[in-house]
Amino acid sequence: MRAAPNPNxxxxxxxxxxxxxxxxxxxxxxxSFIVRFDDTDPETKRPDLDAxxxxxxxxxxxxxxxxxxxxxxxxxxxxxxxxxxxIDAGGAYTCSCSGETFSDLxxxxxxxxxxxxxxxxxxxxxxxxxxxxxxxxxxVLRVRTDIEHKNxxxxxxxxxxxxxxxxxxxxxxxxxxxxxxDFQSGVDxxxxxxxxxxxxxxxxxxxxxxxxxxxxxxxEYPEVxxxxxxxxxxxxxxxxxxxLKEKIEAGELDGWDDPRAPTLKSxxxxxxxxxxxVEALTALGTSTSNVDLSMSSIYAENRELVDxxxxxxFLVRDGERFEVxxxxxxxxxxxxxxxxERGERTIPATDGVVLEADDVPAEGERVWLKGYACVRRxxxxxxxxxxxxxxxxxxxxxxxxxxxxxxxxxxxxxxxDGDVTGVAEPDFADTAVDDVVQFxxxxxxxxxxxxxxxxxxxxxxx
RNA sequence: GCUCCGUUGGUGUAGUCCGGCCAAUCAUCUUGCCCUCUCACGGCAAGGACCAGGGUUCGAAUCCCUGACGGAGCACCA
Numbered sequence: 001m002r003a004a005p006n007p008n009x010x011x012x013x014x015x016x017x018x019x020x021x022x023x024x025x026x027x028x029x030x031x032s033f034i035v036r037f038d039d040t041d042p043e044t045k046r047p048d049l050d051a052x053x054x055x056x057x058x059x060x061x062x063x064x065x066x067x068x069x070x071x072x073x074x075x076x077x078x079x080x081x082x083x084x085x086x087i088d089a090g091g092a093y094t095c096s097c098s099g100e101t102f103s104d105l106x107x108x109x110x111x112x113x114x115x116x117x118x119x120x121x122x123x124x125x126x127x128x129x130x131x132x133x134x135x136x137x138x139x140v141l142r143v144r145t146d147i148e149h150k151n152x153x154x155x156x157x158x159x160x161x162x163x164x165x166x167x168x169x170x171x172x173x174x175x176x177x178x179x180x181x182d183f184q185s186g187v188d189x190x191x192x193x194x195x196x197x198x199x200x201x202x203x204x205x206x207x208x209x210x211x212x213x214x215x216x217x218x219x220e221y222p223e224v225x226x227x228x229x230x231x232x233x234x235x236x237x238x239x240x241x242x243x244l245k246e247k248i249e250a251g252e253l254d255g256w257d258d259p260r261a262p263t264l265k266s267x268x269x270x271x272x273x274x275x276x277x278v279e280a281l282t283a284l285g286t287s288t289s290n291v292d293l294s295m296s297s298i299y300a301e302n303r304e305l306v307d308x309x310x311x312x313x314f315l316v317r318d319g320e321r322f323e324v325x326x327x328x329x330x331x332x333x334x335x336x337x338x339x340x341e342r343g344e345r346t347i348p349a350t351d352g353v354v355l356e357a358d359d360v361p362a363e364g365e366r367v368w369l370k371g372y373a374c375v376r377r378x379x380x381x382x383x384x385x386x387x388x389x390x391x392x393x394x395x396x397x398x399x400x401x402x403x404x405x406x407x408x409x410x411x412x413x414x415x416x417d418g419d420v421t422g423v424a425e426p427d428f429a430d431t432a433v434d435d436v437v438q439f440x441x442x443x444x445x446x447x448x449x450x451x452x453x454x455x456x457x458x459x460x461x462x
Numbered sequence: 463g464c465u466c467c468g469u470u471g472g473u474g475u476a477g478u479c480c481g482g483c484c485a486a487u488c489a490u491c492u493u494g495c496c497c498u499c500u501c502a503c504g505g506c507a508a509g510g511a512c513c514a515g516g517g518u519u520c521g522a523a524u525c526c527c528u529g530a531c532g533g534a535g536c537a538c539c540a
Contacts, residue, residue, distance in 0.1 A: 005540095040539095040540085041540070043539090044537095044540090098538090099537070107463095107536080151466070152465070152536045153464090154536085157537095158538055178538095180539085201468090201534050202534060202540085205534090226467080226534090228467095228468080229534095233473080283475070283490090285475060287474095288534095289467085289532080289533070290533065291474065292472095292473060292474080293473080293474075294473050296473085296491065297473075297489075297490050300489080301490095303502075303503085304503090312502085333500095337500080337502085337503080338503070368499060370499055400500090401500070438500085439500095440500045440501095441502085443501095443502085
């Protein structure tokens with residue numbers, strides 16, 4: 001099977017569906033996984049030179065290693081050779097109608113004057129196309145299908161056209177005569193031994209178009225299934241590479257890995273594992289209707305992967321400061337509640353503490369500072385009580401997270417909903433970049449940077 | 463306009479080919495309870511769906527017809 005991306009930028013979440021499904025089928029049926037860059041339009045779908053590696057990088061992130069990587073723009077001579085064979089077989093003719101003219105004829109089921117051209121003339125004109133003797137729009141090579149076919153989409157479609165703009169890849173920059181997707185893809189699928197094709201519903205007519213070429217060559221068409229589009233909830237941004245590119249260029253997003261972008265690079269930076277993305281996407285199946293992917297299913301898969309190793313820390317957002325009277329010098333909650341052997345943290349309380357606004361108890365009420373003790377609010381002070389943990393177990397007192405008022409780590413947490421700032425307990429400075437931690441009662445986050453001014457983390461999921 | 467395709471709980475999915483084992487599976491989700499010094503993890507429970515109407519049949523989520531709704535193609539884009 002193959003994934004045939006158009007190299008126009010890094011992948012968004014929806015793109016991962018193809019490698020996710022192909023990769024898991026490959027493992028199940030001992031198949032092979034080809035990546036083929038379909039970059040045969042240097043103009044309107046102009047390839048982005050960085051995208052080839054970016055996409056391979058994304059596939060690697062997902063945890064797959066392609067068996068083969070091929071690039072269509074390396075293979076022009078192959079397509080030309082098959083076009084010559086097709087012409088010889090009477091399966092194609094050169095046509096100089098304007099797109100509009102041909103469209104009108106086609107829609108009324110009428111052949112254009114060029115359809116009856118003999119093979120020799122067609123061959124001469126096609127060689128002239130290859131030699132670049134025409135400009136864009138002057139000449140195309142059409143596949144002779146059935147001009148009266150009841151589906152107008154299948155009538156005598158274009159196989160090759162002229163493009164004046166050079167291809168961005170040096171290796172392909174000299175070519176001016178380019179195959180259309182249906183020709184290139186159809187030929188390559190056969191030549192590379194593809195047995196099963198998955199493609200989008202937007203390409204539902206492709207197999208029927210390509211079938212005409214396969215018939216001329218007496219090839220057997222692969223099994224093909226179509227699936228619908230994927231929408232992802234939880235993002236304001238449209239799932240479209242070109243839209244994302246515009247937003248990045250306009251400065252609305254910081255880059256392809258901005259946490260607000262629905263890209264794989266963004267998920268990776270947030271500490272979501274490729275495996276979780278693959279699991280969630282594979283579960284969508286391959287139905288032809290459009291599907292909505294909820295981020296919560298990716299989150300659920302990922303949480304299962306990271307929970308056991310994510311150390312716990314406290315992060316207090318917009319803290320309100322209180323002095324603490326009568327308690328111990330510090331709190332010592334464990335790094336992980338299920339793994340006491342990993343040790344405990346030390347959170348000093350002698351210089352006062354901060355609590356999140358929602359956690360501040362009313363005057364005279366009690367709250368349990370997790371890992372520390374029960375305190376009662378008396379004005380701007382929190383006075384330790386001699387309550388035991390049973391007041392928590394009985395449900396009388398809420399447990400809250402907290403941080404010292406001094407010597408904390410300033411933290412900026414970047415998330416799809418924007419940045420939030422706060423302070424983390426001192427031991428948070430011990431974490432390494434790339435660690436995924438859990439800020440208790442807030443959620444998981446990946447440590448991105450420990451800077452001089454502040455530490456930056458990326459919110460992973462609840 | 464012409465031509466394709468689809469429609470199972472909030473979301474996704476199994477079942478549809480070969481009608482009965484489906485008073486419909488699993489996951490996520492939501493809620494409640496248990497566990498717990500986290501609103502994490504774990505455990506238990508509950509909630510919630512066969513697009514509509516006809517037809518065939520002893521019997522229809524499953525087959526047929528009609529309709530509604532939704533999607534896609536009719537490009538010298540991929």
